[in-house]
Structures are given as structure tokens and as C-alpha cells.
Amino acid sequence: MIDFWQRFFDFWLNVPPERIIRLFWYFFLLEVPRYLLFDLIVVILFMLKRLWNTRAYESARNQLFAENPLISIIVPGKNEGVHIPKLVQSLTEQTYRNYQLIIIDDGSTDNTPIICRKLEKEGKIDLFLRNEERGGKASAANLALRFSKGKFIVHLDADTSFDRDAIEKILTPFYANPEIGAVGGNVKVRNAKEAVVASFQAVEYLQTITMGRMVASYLGIYKIVSGAFGAFRKDLIDRVGGWDIGPGLDGDITVKIRKMGYRIVFEPRAVCLTNVPTSLKKLSKQRFRWARSMVRFRLRKHADIFVPDQNFQFRNFFSSVENLFFNVVLDALWFFYVIRLVIQNPDILFLMVVMKMFLYGMSNFVQVVLVCMMSERGRQEIKLLMYIPFMSIYDGYYLRLIRTIAYAREWLASSSYDDEWNPRKSSIQAKQHQL
């Protein structure tokens, strides 16, 4: 072991910096500027802007409480009964209280109906609707929308719980800027201690949601209001006809609202905690689904964003291009880069892998420390730094591989239409109508 490290340091200390940059150009030219330097600058600007707008924010908050509008909290789901009491409890603790809670049971096969009917009788759920046969998440959300009476719709996942002021925080931006059509909440991982794979996701969520969406929101290219915690103006959702068949319905509805010319913002202070998959199998399934929706929705359904016609908006164009470039194009490019590296430097392959882990580890370290400094629960989250050295394996190899396979399969075989996440009856229709 000592010999290995001796060799590692001897080698890299004697390699000229130009060669290091040539070997790791992908990291130095693409990833460091985009995910480290750029994020760093934008986050600082974001925080300064927030400081600058403190008074305006307070005024918006006061306006919210003065108007005290009824909002509809909708929770579509299947077999989620076990999570509902906790969700209801965390909602009763909210600082914002004027809400109508609608739970949709999309054909559960467990004791969800019993649990929810009981809570409905106790007055803790305003409306519980059950579909005996599963219709899919979009239809369940649309059913809730149909019976919503609130001015704003807050869409939640059943396995989430909320900081006491989360609902207040997610609603306030609507009163700060009337052009805002939807606000995304900050989703963090609740079950990070349950499994190593959950801990990796906790780090990933801090980087891609807390940090990534903050940056995207600042730049005006924020493109996915998470279904786990997102707020929408009801009049806008009604105008776009609610949710369309998924997977990827969260991103889809966000794009539809963006196309109407409204702004979408991320509110990092509106914090919810959610459970993430604790096994690689479940995680892979989830990520295949997320990745497929990138091709299905951004490249197929909303391909008109790239067409310079009278509806063309540069912000939407840039949002989709950035998304496609950094996810699809660079993922493909990465494989060429790695293959070339392996072929040209077979003798130092292992040294390069370790060096790569070191470089990405440093980058991730800076990013996570930055997030923790801004976070309301930074002291707990800082403990996640112990997973940083291995994040490049999780993020750089595992997730990248899954994403690339999913893109390819969706592009070549439209595999999302076979996903059991949607009922067969809906998928057949979606495929037939190329939705």
C-alpha cells in the first residue's frame, strides 16, 4: 500500500502541469468551470441578491399572510398509506394553515384506503379520493386538481415531510413577483443513514438540487419543479390542462408553464425531506425513468423550443440546450474521452483513476462545503463529506452509465412507453399519439 502511494506521488509530482491538464481536460475544461467556478460565482451572487431583497421578501411574506389565500395541497400516490400519517402531521405543524389537503389513492393494493379514510373522518384530510383501478400519476394529480379550490396548488409526494415554514416559504415568491408561475421546493434526503447508496444520494441532492437548482433559478433556466415539493398557480395549471402522461411529468408541466412566458424559481429555504431508494436496483430503475424522460420530453415533445418561430424564447432555448449539452452530449463525449485515455495510457491507468477520484473529490468537497455553509442544517450535512472521495464512482461512473443507456434506449426504442410506471392502457394511447 505504502509502495503504491509512493509511486502515485512520485509519478504525479514529476508530471508537468500541461500534461495533467491534457490528461484530465474533460475535468479542467468542462466540469470545473461549469460545476465549480460558475456555481461558486452564481451562488455568491444569489446570496447577495437575497440579502439585497430582504425587505421586498418580508413585504411579500406579509402580503401572503394578509391575503391568506386558500391553497390546495395535492398528494397523488399508490401504496403510500404508511407515509400519510407522518405527512399529515408535518402539515399540521406548518406556519401557513389555510390549506385544503387532497390525497389521491391511485389503485393501492395495501391498507392505504383504510388509513386515509380514518384520517378523513378525523378531519385531517379534506378529501380522499380512491381509484379502484390505477390510472397513473398524471391522472391522479389531475383528479386532485379537478377538486382543488385553492389559489395555488402545492404538489407533494406522500413520502415527504416538511420544515415548519416550508409551505410559507414556497408560497412567498408568488407575492414577490407576479410573473412567477411556479416555485420549486428544496428536496433533501431523510433516510441518508439507512444505506450507503442513500448517503450518496444525499450528497447528490445537495449538489444537484440545493446548489444546481439555485444556480439554474438565478440564470432563469430552472426547468423542473419537483413533484415531491412544488407550488403552482392554479389558474396556470388549469390553462395547461394539468399534468400529461409521464414519466417526466414534473419537467413537462414546468416547460409548459415556461412556454406561457412565466418565470419558474427555486426556493432553497422551502425544505422538504424525502426517502430515497436504498437499494441499487430501485435506484437504477428510478434513474432510468428520469433519464428516459429527458429524451422523450425535451427532444421529442418540446422540440419546438429549438425552432425559431414567433413563440421562440431564448431563455427556454438556453434552458433546454444547457440541459441537453451537459447531460446528453457530454455523457456521450465522456465515453470517447475515457476510451481514448485507456487506449493511450494503459500503463498508468490505475494511477489515473485514483488521480481522477482525487480531483473530483476536491471539487465535490468545495461544492458540498459551500452548500453546507448556506444550509439551515449544515452541521448535520457536513458529515456527508466522508462520502466525497467515492462520489466520483457513484456520480461519474454509475449514474453516467445508467443515464447513457437510458438515453440510447429511449432514442432508439422509445422504451419509456413500456415502463410499468404508467398503466398499460395509458402507455398504449400515449405511444399511439406520440405523446
Add this chain to the structure above:
Amino acid sequence: MIPGGKKIQNAGNFEIYLIADYQDQDIRHFALADALILDWQQPEHAATLLKEIRSSFIESIYLLPVFIFNADGVVGDAARALSDGELSLIQEEPIVKVIRQVKKKREDFTPHETNSSENRILTKLFRYMYTREKALTPEVDVTAHMGYEYPLVRLHYPAGESMEMLKILRRGSDNDFFQGSFIDKTHVCPSCHSGHLNLREVCTKCASAHISSENLIHHFVCAYMGPEGDYVTQQGLVCPKCNRQLRHIGVDYDKPSVIYRCLDCRHEFQDPDITALCLGCKTVTPVENLREITLDKYQLTDLGRDAARTGIKVAGEEREFTIPGFVNFGTFLTFLRFEIERVKVSGKESQMGSISLNLPARLRSNRQQFERLILDISDFIRNNTDSIDILSFANDNTFFMIFPEKGDMAVEKMLNDFRSSVEKLLLNTFENEPEWNLVAQYESLNADTEYNVLINRVKTI
């Protein structure tokens, strides 16, 4: 010979009578018969007479084989259960078979006396079941308070006292006289125990029954989901979101659930509450709070058959309710026999009086209160009678008195006084309870008095 009855000749020379005339029938005459055939051309009168026969506590009357004739299919379940069968022709064979069976079984019986009205009813049930080898089965009866009846048991309880009726059956079962087997369940009003309930779906918020329901439609292609009303146009079903026509259920759309809407408070919900309105007392009860009654079929066990032969012997149940100055009923009957013999020899006339309280079982259920009441009445009777008068209290119900050579007028006046005083006492004790029925009567004891006839009459009081 039975007045209004036509004797049916038969090889066995049994006293079998066909009753077609129900005017002024007195069941005491039937004690001499071996079997009766009731002509069902006057169903109401015939059914009333049948009930009267089975209500009697005189063994030779209530165990009498009774058949229904000429019914043309209009016999109710209750009447059928109380009879020994229906005849379309007067045939000797089935009647004689039942007569022989009942007579043979009755030979096993030993005399049984009890102070407890419950034990008296139970013994009667056992003996009826034993002689018929029949079970007590619940019968559906739309006119019954609970909707179900045990016809033979019901005869001893007023219409509203279904729980008392079931209690005695349960007691028989708890003491292993009966073996119960499940037949059905029913639900009754927890307040008045009526089975006549109107079950309605009501609003979960305001409990109004003024609600309507509508199917929810899921349009597969655009994932819109809403009430059917959202889709209805003159062109048929058209999706309000994507404007496509819904042509084919299962291909274009389905109806996975329904939604209810309250037309009073506009509340929307999917799982309406169900409440029961009692048509008797108008109480509204959530269905889950209705009283559930299990209706069993009761058959005699070996212990029950023993009890039929010898009467009930349950520890504690036969506790003597002793009243100072009063003799027990067995002793009273002995005194009565002596008094009848005495007046026959002396040519004098004495009187036997009785005061029956006829309290419903409900008013007797508080035993302490009941016994205090009986002691008060007996004190009053004892203080206003002579020391030579013989007093007794039987069946938790009737005060009996022998007045040696007192004279009809004096006895009548005395009983009237007793009656008005006891009436006041009952009114004070059971305020707002109209369901008691005080009866005071007397019989003259003289040279013509038949002891056996009188004893049978006394037992039916």
C-alpha cells in the same frame, strides 16, 4: 264434546276435533281433547286461537297437537311454527302419529312447580320441544318489532320486548339446555331494538341524505380525470382538456370510481357515511353502532331433555321469595283443596281471590326494586285480611287469597280496595310506564267446584 267443534271419528278412538266456529271458544275445553284441527277459512280467528292454545301454561293445553286445515297456502310462518302441520285432507294417520308421540313423551314428565316466571317459560319450551322433537327457529316476520320472531317464545313477551325474549333463550343456551347453531344475524336500533330501519347513505359533513353520485372518468390519452358531467356534451362524451371524443370504454377511457356531492352543503366525498333511521323511535344511528343480534336455531341438549322431564333445577334460580305471612304456592294449592273439600262437606261457601300485576319483564328486571314492591303490597294485603285467610304469591306475578266463608260482596269490596291501593303504588313506583295491567278477580268455592278444573284455571292466571 267441545262447543263449536266437530269430532272426527278415528280408529284409535282419540278425541280429535275439527274447529270451524271460533265464536266464544274457551281453550279450557281443549284440555279434554287429544288433537285439534283448525279450519283456516277464517285465518285471523284460527291464528288467534292457535296462539291462545300455545300461550297457556296448562300442559294438557299447550302441548295439544294442533293441525291446520283448508289453508290454501295462506298460513304465516309464525302460525306454521306453532302448529303440528298443515292438512289439505283430513287424514287420520299423521294426526294419530303426533298424538301418540306427544302422549308417549308426556309420560316421562314429572310435576314441576316454580316461583320463577322465567323457569316456568323455559320448562314449557323444553316440554314442547321434547314432545315434538322440534328446534326453536327464528322466523322472518315483517310485523314483528325486530323483524324476526321465535313464535313460541314470543307468546310470553309483549311486542316491544325482543331483548327479553332473546335473553331467556340465551339463558337456556348458557346453562347448556339448548345447543345454538347460527342461522342469521340482524341489526336493530340500539335505542328501542326495532328491526325496522331505513339505511341511507349520508353526507360525511352535514349528515344529510340529500346527496347525489357521479362516475369519475379517466381519459387515457391526456390523463384528464374528472366527473362524468365534465365530459357530457351534445356530441356525446368529449374531453374538456384535449377536446377528443371518448368513444370506447376500456380503450379511450374508464370509470375507476365515483364521487358523491351533498346537495345541501355542497361537500364532495367518496365514501359516504351510512346511517340507520329507526322507523319506530326515529333515532338516527351510524350503522356501526347498530346493535347486532345473532339469531340461532336452538335444539335441546341431553340436559335440556332432562329438564323437560323433571323441570329446571339450576342452583340459585329456584330461590324462594319468602313473604312473611304468605305460604308458598304448593302449600296454597293444598289449602285450596282442603277448603274445597270442607265447603263440599259443610255446604258453606268460601271465596278464592287473586290480584295479578302483569308487569312487563323490563319492570321486573331490577330484582331489588321488584321484591321491595311485592313486600309493600303483601304488607298491605296481610294488614287488611283476617288471620284465618290463606295468602300466597306465585309466579312473580299473582297474589292468591282464600277467604273462608267471607261472602261474595265482602270479598269483592276487599279486592276493589286492594286493587285501587296497589294501582296507586304501581303508579308511584313506575312513573310514565303505562305497560302494566292489574287484574283482580275472585271465584266462589262451593259444592259444585271441581278441584281439577279450578287448579287448571289458577295455573293459567
